[in-house]
Amino acid sequence: MGRYDQIRSDTRVCDADLEGFSNRSEKGAGTTMKILVVYESTTGKTKAMAQAICRGITEAGGECVLQRAREFDGLGDACALALGCSTRMKRPLPKVRQIMAELPRLDGLKVTSFGSYGWSGEAPGIVADRLRELGGEFVGDGPLRVKGHPTQEDIEACENLGRLLVEKCR
Numbered sequence: 001m002g003r004y005d006q007i008r009s010d011t012r013v014c015d016a017d018l019e020g021f022s023n024r025s026e027k028g029a030g031t032t033m034k035i036l037v038v039y040e041s042t043t044g045k046t047k048a049m050a051q052a053i054c055r056g057i058t059e060a061g062g063e064c065v066l067q068r069a070r071e072f073d074g075l076g077d078a079c080a081l082a083l084g085c086s087t088r089m090k091r092p093l094p095k096v097r098q099i100m101a102e103l104p105r106l107d108g109l110k111v112t113s114f115g116s117y118g119w120s121g122e123a124p125g126i127v128a129d130r131l132r133e134l135g136g137e138f139v140g141d142g143p144l145r146v147k148g149h150p151t152q153e154d155i156e157a158c159e160n161l162g163r164l165l166v167e168k169c170r
């Protein structure tokens with residue numbers, strides 16, 4: 001049993017039990033949804049993407065929990081998980097690999113992946129495959145990958161992804 005299994009078993013999926021959510025937003029009029037944005041970033045590029053996703057979530061009336069991968073301690077009552085990191089030696093960074101190995105089944109959870117890369121950019125695709133393998137319902141056209149530092153256009157794409165996560169949780 002992975003270390004997050006017990007935590008996940010106590011959670012609800014948003015569209016299964018919306019009235020169970022206690023922390024509601026003024027903006028969302030009873031539709032606040034907690035979305036985890038978990039990332040690992042070495043020089044801040046993937047972090048900038050994570051922050052922009054979070055901004056999109058908040059702007060759309062959701063509740064964003066932004067965490068570094070090493071702070072992640074389970075899914076709680078989240079309705080969605082955005083998991084991101086950059087690529088190192090064609091793989092995700094170590095803390096994200098650890099999360100991927102220890103996550104429980106994600107059936108019904110909305111999921112997405114993202115990350116900055118230098119030349120080959122495998123990590124977000126590997127993360128996406130794992131989230132889908134665990135039963136997550138992927139949100140977006142595919143892993144959101146950015147070469148190098150995110151441009152304004154990339155930041156807007158991240159914000160849009162945040163908004164889409166909120167929409168899919170409703």
Ligand SMILES: Cc1cc2nc3c(=O)[nH]c(=O)nc-3n(C[C@H](O)[C@H](O)[C@H](O)COP(=O)(O)O)c2cc1C
Pocket residue numbers: 040041042043044045046047085086087088089090091116117118119120121122147148149
């Ligand atoms: C040791 C090392 C190995 C890397 N390996 C890869 C790689 O295999 N493929 C790739 O696309 N980028 C690779 N990169 C580039 C990073 O993914 C890239 O610099 C990224 O923008 C860093 O984002 P971050 O600041 O969010 O960590 C590597 C960088 C370092 C330092």
